[in-house]
Amino acid sequence: MLAEIITIGDEILIGQIVDTNSAWMAKQLNAAGIKVKQITSVSDDADHIIAALGQAEQRAKIILITGGLGPTKDDITKYTLAKYFNMGMRRDAGVLAQVEEIFRRFNRPMIESNIRQADVPDGCTVIPNKNGTAPCMWFERDGTIFVSMPGVPFEMMYLMDEEILPKLKQAFELPFIYHKTILTANLGESFLAQQIEEIEDSLPVSIKLAYLPKLGQVRLRLSTSGTNEAQLKEEVEVYAQRIIEKIKPYIVAEDDIAIEKAILDLMDKKGLTLSTAESCTGGFIAQLITQHPGCSSVYAGGAVVYSYELKQSVLGVKAETLEKYGAVSEQTVKEMASGAITHFNTDYSVAVSGIAGPDGGTVDKPVGTVWIAVANRNGVVAKLFTFGSKRAQNIERSAIAALTMILNLLKEDNN
Amino acid sequence: MLAEIITIGDEILIGQIVDTNSAWMAKQLNAAGIKVKQITSVSDDADHIIAALGQAEQRAKIILITGGLGPTKDDITKYTLAKYFNMGMRRDAGVLAQVEEIFRRFNRPMIESNIRQADVPDGCTVIPNKNGTAPCMWFERDGTIFVSMPGVPFEMMYLMDEEILPKLKQAFELPFIYHKTILTANLGESFLAQQIEEIEDSLPVSIKLAYLPKLGQVRLRLSTSGTNEAQLKEEVEVYAQRIIEKIKPYIVAEDDIAIEKAILDLMDKKGLTLSTAESCTGGFIAQLITQHPGCSSVYAGGAVVYSYELKQSVLGVKAETLEKYGAVSEQTVKEMASGAITHFNTDYSVAVSGIAGPDGGTVDKPVGTVWIAVANRNGVVAKLFTFGSKRAQNIERSAIAALTMILNLLKEDNN
Numbered sequence: 010m011l012a013e014i015i016t017i018g019d020e021i022l023i024g025q026i027v028d029t030n031s032a033w034m035a036k037q038l039n040a041a042g043i044k045v046k047q048i049t050s051v052s053d054d055a056d057h058i059i060a061a062l063g064q065a066e067q068r069a070k071i072i073l074i075t076g077g078l079g080p081t082k083d084d085i086t087k088y089t090l091a092k093y094f095n096m097g098m099r100r101d102a103g104v105l106a107q108v109e110e111i112f113r114r115f116n117r118p119m120i121e122s123n124i125r126q127a128d129v130p131d132g133c134t135v136i137p138n139k140n141g142t143a144p145c146m147w148f149e150r151d152g153t154i155f156v157s158m159p160g161v162p163f164e165m166m167y168l169m170d171e172e173i174l175p176k177l178k179q180a181f182e183l184p185f186i187y188h189k190t191i192l193t194a195n196l197g198e199s200f201l202a203q204q205i206e207e208i209e210d211s212l213p214v215s216i217k218l219a220y221l222p223k224l225g226q227v228r229l230r231l232s233t234s235g236t237n238e239a240q241l242k243e244e245v246e247v248y249a250q251r252i253i254e255k256i257k258p259y260i261v262a263e264d265d266i267a268i269e270k271a272i273l274d275l276m277d278k279k280g281l282t283l284s285t286a287e288s289c290t291g292g293f294i295a296q297l298i299t300q301h302p303g304c305s306s307v308y309a310g311g312a313v314v315y316s317y318e319l320k321q322s323v324l325g326v327k328a329e330t331l332e333k334y335g336a337v338s339e340q341t342v343k344e345m346a347s348g349a350i351t352h353f354n355t356d357y358s359v360a361v362s363g364i365a366g367p368d369g370g371t372v373d374k375p376v377g378t379v380w381i382a383v384a385n386r387n388g389v390v391a392k393l394f395t396f397g398s399k400r401a402q403n404i405e406r407s408a409i410a411a412l413t414m415i416l417n418l419l420k421e422d423n424n
Numbered sequence: 425m426l427a428e429i430i431t432i433g434d435e436i437l438i439g440q441i442v443d444t445n446s447a448w449m450a451k452q453l454n455a456a457g458i459k460v461k462q463i464t465s466v467s468d469d470a471d472h473i474i475a476a477l478g479q480a481e482q483r484a485k486i487i488l489i490t491g492g493l494g495p496t497k498d499d500i501t502k503y504t505l506a507k508y509f510n511m512g513m514r515r516d517a518g519v520l521a522q523v524e525e526i527f528r529r530f531n532r533p534m535i536e537s538n539i540r541q542a543d544v545p546d547g548c549t550v551i552p553n554k555n556g557t558a559p560c561m562w563f564e565r566d567g568t569i570f571v572s573m574p575g576v577p578f579e580m581m582y583l584m585d586e587e588i589l590p591k592l593k594q595a596f597e598l599p600f601i602y603h604k605t606i607l608t609a610n611l612g613e614s615f616l617a618q619q620i621e622e623i624e625d626s627l628p629v630s631i632k633l634a635y636l637p638k639l640g641q642v643r644l645r646l647s648t649s650g651t652n653e654a655q656l657k658e659e660v661e662v663y664a665q666r667i668i669e670k671i672k673p674y675i676v677a678e679d680d681i682a683i684e685k686a687i688l689d690l691m692d693k694k695g696l697t698l699s700t701a702e703s704c705t706g707g708f709i710a711q712l713i714t715q716h717p718g719c720s721s722v723y724a725g726g727a728v729v730y731s732y733e734l735k736q737s738v739l740g741v742k743a744e745t746l747e748k749y750g751a752v753s754e755q756t757v758k759e760m761a762s763g764a765i766t767h768f769n770t771d772y773s774v775a776v777s778g779i780a781g782p783d784g785g786t787v788d789k790p791v792g793t794v795w796i797a798v799a800n801r802n803g804v805v806a807k808l809f810t811f812g813s814k815r816a817q818n819i820e821r822s823a824i825a826a827l828t829m830i831l832n833l834l835k836e837d838n839n
Contacts (some may be wrong), residue, residue, distance in 0.1 A: 027447040031465070046437070047476070123614050161637070163817050190440075232438075
């Protein structure tokens with residue numbers, strides 16, 4: 010079963026927002042056995058929306074549309090859908106009651122544009138949107154289903170989870186799609202490929218292998234689809250295990266999880282605790298860790314120490330160390346990591362100090378110079394990295410390098 | 425001048441990665457006076473790529489393609505482009521030298537798949553990629569330009585900045601596109617629209633107004649395009665100033681910047697300093713702040729205090745407060761904010777303590793219960809929020825609410 014996603018909104022096409030909805034929807038659809046054929050982003054322009062709908066209808070049986078349902082004049086999705094399906098508009102009593110209820114709850118007066126939120130094409134089925142005033146609309150034509158949802162992520166997510174996916178599962182007999190992902194670190198894509206070439210060449214045509222490189226990590230993804238769930242999993246697992254056996258030293262996780270989640274799982278199992286001491290990554294590592302539910306069993310917390318003052322008062326870095334070697338130095342980053350162990354009383358810690366840029370570089374320490382240290386109760390090791398000139402990338406690459414160093418130390422301590 | 429972006433890769437269509445490249449590219453293209461008509465994501469499938477290229481060629485004069493250029497077997501973009509343009513393949517000596525140089529630099533042996541990176545369609549112009557082994561390829565046919573770039577963000581960004589955008593500006597006479605964005609907070613989209621209805625109705629057809637709501641904030645964007653840069657700016661600015669005058673209490677920034685950047689700018693101007701004390705947001709606020717270059721003049725740092733122990737040792741929260749009222753309480757969050765002022769020695773601070781979920785909720789304090797406090801040297805105020813059930817959204821909404829509270833306090837203190 011093929012689906013397409015159409016996201017509507019000028020804000021996407023001028024790059025003002027990143028379309029995160031599509032990836033989330035694609036993931037859910039895949040899990041339900043629906044393959045996404047294409048994702049298309051178009052502007053708030055009726056002719057363009059109609060053209061995109063027409064092309065999508067030729068390729069797929071399910072067309073999910075987000076965006077363009079706000080109360081303001083630039084939002085034209087529902088009027089365009091009415092035109093596409095040659096329908097008139099009607100005022101839906103259920104939606105109106107829902108809009109009125111939301112305004113009552115927030116104790117706000119309703120205005121004409123809020124009332125117009127209840128207008129829908131007269132041939133659609135309205136799906137109640139509990140979290141907002143824009144209605145969700147379901148259309149069917151010649152066996153193809155079209156669903157128009159608001160672009161506000163949490164409204165769309167709730168509608169997908171609670172309403173759209175269950176209805177799609179009912180409407181179609183869906184195959185089972187299975188992905189097995191293996192996360193690796195410390196070896197480049199082409200070297201991984203060389204190491205597992207024989208296994209890759211022996212894969213049956215029904216199993217596809219993809220390499221997904223990102224910031225010093227490569228994810229290997231085996232994909233297949235069919236009707237017998239257990240058999241598909243078993244078949245993929247045989248090849249997955251062969252690959253894992255072959256490249257064991259580079260395996261971070263045998264699952265589609267992030268490296269920090271692999272660290273949390275490993276430490277949780279062993280009852281170990283972790284803290285962070287960040288300068289140039291500015292809390293980026295902490296927020297990567299704390300996005301995972303249940304992280305508090307491992308992660309005690311940490312500090313973001315931008316100023317010299319905080320490096321000393323919060324982590325106990327010595328004034329003479331900062332003076333003699335500077336904030337971006339092996340000595341400072343080691344004292345930061347050791348300080349985290351002592352001050353935050355954890356088994357492991359990681360510390361990062363670098364020049365994220367774009368300013369602050371010198372001849373000796375250009376932008377992209379980053380020192381990272383990891384510590385346990387027995388000692389501390391540090392490593393120098395030289396990244397590039399872009400701030401966001403330096404922060405992200407530093408974070409991934411820091412997490413890789415923690416994982417490597419944990420593995421060493423485990424042996 | 426119209427452009428289209430085509431991103432190639434199964435990982436996008438199964439939702440394994442979020443396509444952040446397209447938004448970045450769209451922003452750069454817009455700034456150069458090139459409008460993006462459509463963004464299309466397709467799978468690593470030759471027929472589908474060819475169909476997408478054909479449709480894009482009918483709509484736009486510039487077609488930018490990313491992805492599918494890795495050394496592994498699933499990457500087929502360049503072979504598909506050769507097919508699309510009816511070209512053979514040739515081994516490019518320049519690319520080969522560049523690949524060899526990269527492998528020498530990292531002291532790694534080259535294998536066959538690395539050498540194949542130097543194969544390109546024989547009718548394209550190769551643009552050197554200094555940051556990776558995948559070549560960038562430029563094609564021209566009947567006045568339309570096609571550029572194929574690697575999907576690795578920093579490789580693509582460098583190529584766009586240094587090579588592609590300058591070449592496009594040379595190839596076409598480009599109009600000037602002007603966007604003016606106003607960031608507002610604390611008032612819903614429809615109420616904003618009502619307040620500025622008269623101004624909106626008086627806009628000339630050449631100026632378009634869009635409402636972009638996100639997490640308690642609404643961005644208003646006025647857009648226009650033409651040839652006379654100064655005149656366009658002046659014309660838009662007249663309407664922008666009318667809007668700003670009309671909704672003054674809700675204005676966060678008169679620019680397309682994030683709320684934390686507006687805070688940093690305001691505090692920097694006044695020589696004020698800021699610290700953070702985060703529990704449930706886990707460093708999210710810190711990393712929002714520290715993504716901005718130059719933030720260190722205002723932001724001293726902060727703490728991520730997940731455990732009770734760290735709340736006490738790092739911020740001086742009293743044990744009896746935690747015991748009597750719990751971590752998620754007005755009393756605790758106020759002590760966190762006051763503690764940050766004292767311990768981190770800053771003029772302002774913000775503290776957040778809540779239940780991000782999905783677990784940890786109780787009848788009294790369900791998931792989504794969040795206390796936020798802001799403090800200055802004279803005192804502290806706290807506010808209770810009740811968000812939803814999703815962890816990522818609770819973290820993000822808490823952060824935006826916290827930043828809005830800082831901004832409001834700064835404005836109050838300013839009066």
